[in-house]
Amino acid sequence: MKSGSQVYCLLVNHLFSMLCDTWSSTSQYLPHRRLNSYTRLPSPSTISPLLIPFPTDSDNMLPPAFLLLCRSRPKPTLNLLPPKSVHVYKPYFRSFSTTPFRLLKTTDMTDNQFAAVKIDRERLWRDLHTTCEWGKGERWGPEETDVGMARLTLSDADKQARDWFVETTKSLGCEVTIDAMGNIFAIRPGKKNGPPTFAGSHFDTQPTGGRYDGILGVHAGIEALKTMNDNKIETEYPTGVINWTNEEGARFPISMVSSGVWAGAFPLEQAYNLVELGGGKATQKSELERIGYIGPTEASYKVNPIGAHFELHIEQGPILENSGGKIGAVEGVQAYKWFTITVKGRDCHTGTTDFKNRSDAMLTAAKLILHSHNKASELDCLASTGILNLKPGSTNTVPGFVQFSLDIRCKEDATLARLEKALKKDFFKIANGEETGGLNALGTKGRGCTVQWHLDTDSPATKFHDDCINCVEASAADMLGDEPNSGTLVQRMTSGAGHDSVYTSRRVPTSMIFVPCRDGVSHNPEEYCSPEDCGNGAQVLLGAILRYDRLRAEKVAA
Ligand SMILES: [Zn+2]
Numbered sequence: 001m002k003s004g005s006q007v008y009c010l011l012v013n014h015l016f017s018m019l020c021d022t023w024s025s026t027s028q029y030l031p032h033r034r035l036n037s038y039t040r041l042p043s044p045s046t047i048s049p050l051l052i053p054f055p056t057d058s059d060n061m062l063p064p065a066f067l068l069l070c071r072s073r074p075k076p077t078l079n080l081l082p083p084k085s086v087h088v089y090k091p092y093f094r095s096f097s098t099t100p101f102r103l104l105k106t107t108d109m110t111d112n113q114f115a116a117v118k119i120d121r122e123r124l125w126r127d128l129h130t131t132c133e134w135g136k137g138e139r140w141g142p143e144e145t146d147v148g149m150a151r152l153t154l155s156d157a158d159k160q161a162r163d164w165f166v167e168t169t170k171s172l173g174c175e176v177t178i179d180a181m182g183n184i185f186a187i188r189p190g191k192k193n194g195p196p197t198f199a200g201s202h203f204d205t206q207p208t209g210g211r212y213d214g215i216l217g218v219h220a221g222i223e224a225l226k227t228m229n230d231n232k233i234e235t236e237y238p239t240g241v242i243n244w245t246n247e248e249g250a251r252f253p254i255s256m257v258s259s260g261v262w263a264g265a266f267p268l269e270q271a272y273n274l275v276e277l278g279g280g281k282a283t284q285k286s287e288l289e290r291i292g293y294i295g296p297t298e299a300s301y302k303v304n305p306i307g308a309h310f311e312l313h314i315e316q317g318p319i320l321e322n323s324g325g326k327i328g329a330v331e332g333v334q335a336y337k338w339f340t341i342t343v344k345g346r347d348c349h350t351g352t353t354d355f356k357n358r359s360d361a362m363l364t365a366a367k368l369i370l371h372s373h374n375k376a377s378e379l380d381c382l383a384s385t386g387i388l389n390l391k392p393g394s395t396n397t398v399p400g401f402v403q404f405s406l407d408i409r410c411k412e413d414a415t416l417a418r419l420e421k422a423l424k425k426d427f428f429k430i431a432n433g434e435e436t437g438g439l440n441a442l443g444t445k446g447r448g449c450t451v452q453w454h455l456d457t458d459s460p461a462t463k464f465h466d467d468c469i470n471c472v473e474a475s476a477a478d479m480l481g482d483e484p485n486s487g488t489l490v491q492r493m494t495s496g497a498g499h500d501s502v503y504t505s506r507r508v509p510t511s512m513i514f515v516p517c518r519d520g521v522s523h524n525p526e527e528y529c530s531p532e533d534c535g536n537g538a539q540v541l542l543g544a545i546l547r548y549d550r551l552r553a554e555k556v557a558a
Helices: 003-025 090-094 111-116 121-131 156-171 215-230 257-263 268-272 284-290 319-323 361-378 413-431 466-480 500-504 531-557
Strands: 029-032 034-040 047-053 066-072 136-139 147-149 175-178 184-188 197-201 239-243 308-314 327-333 335-344 382-384 388-391 401-410 450-459 490-495 510-515
Touching (some): 111 466, 111 531, 121 156, 121 531, 156 175, 156 215, 156 239, 184 215, 197 215, 215 239, 215 308, 257 268, 257 500, 268 284, 308 500, 308 531, 319 327, 319 490, 327 466, 327 531, 335 361, 335 413, 361 382, 361 388, 361 401, 361 413, 413 450, 466 490, 466 510, 466 531, 490 510, 510 531
Parallel strands (some): 197 308
Antiparallel strands (some): 029 034, 047 066, 136 147, 175 184, 184 239, 335 450, 382 401, 388 401
């Protein structure tokens, strides 16, 4: 060892003995697993320094760096140094101070104190793009993160993201439960036992998806837990994060299927037996087994109950962006029904059959689709056709058979029922050549067609829980409070798309937080949510969880 290094070692040894003195003179504890039970640090005698000197170029120079490792006999139950993949976790370092732990209880916190607890926006952004290294999709721009996602559920990339989730949340002191659908529940203990208040969303994406749909919600939940640890916040009830399996339904074709099984909306066997799209033979069960995420806990709200569910999500629509809104406090999800409509007429020659003698299924279908749009506009609803097939498919034959999909959506169940009833009546009339909404006013009346309706999906409107919506709104108002026009920055909204929160809301208080995404685009590699909006959403999520925890305690006390 060179002389510079020797001097340095002396200094370090001195420092270390001072450290051990401080250590033994104070009673130091670290929170471990349960925040209200503590594990004592190993005594100083079981720790010995290990110096690794780095060579220097000159005898006169001190070494540029050294490593100080703590080694213990027997192995301490605590991981004194944070694992590599985890960011610096401040409570570990509190063990070197001489003041006892002060835990901040949500029940003692004021609204101002809730607002003062800030998430680490840079850490959130960094973590999010770290896990997006697994399952990268199409590049669309020059920036490092201008790359879409193709992380289909239960793929190898999904397993890597899941492994990161488990490792990270465990290192934060969470207990991790995996259920039979591979849903992962990471739980940070509270003062009392009870069903945890969760932030949940999904790590899986569409085949040509982006980096924010679902992924942001999971990361914001983890960031909330990290912030609670950083600020030594003690919640009344456990809190946690959920990564729901196969929200997208892109590989195994039922959306939100695993939160659905948890909520009792689908039998487990139906979910297990789903076969992957694209000609493969894998089932949802075989893939869960293959990647090792078929957990021992039953996927059920009865066996594995949760206390409340908050979900941060990109809006996936343009409303916030167009109106200058920053946060959507989501009140519910609109009702929708999917139908297959079959129009039957008669094939005939296009050159020899005059209009009066035609049963033109395609012409009729065109009128029906246009009418669904007009009627839905009238009732402030939506109507869309995404699939259309016709037979025989020849230029000089009038088609006698057309089948198309009809997706209708309204905020309220009653409005949806009104729209459906009106369309059923009008479709019949239009197909028979009767004048309806101007569609048969012009042209030549033909022989008419028949119309059949088949219901494929019925999803009633979802109403989220007032307590949860109020917590989101209060948290958002706190964050944006000092900005002008805050009334437009925080908006109450209805979600146009389904989310895992639809199923959790059937069983427990739930609500969602929306943040704007560029041009309202999602399910597209170019999907983008700015660092500011990601951070805003996570901040509101944290505030909502803390507020809800306080509210739970107040309700029990009342
Ligand atoms: Zn999503």
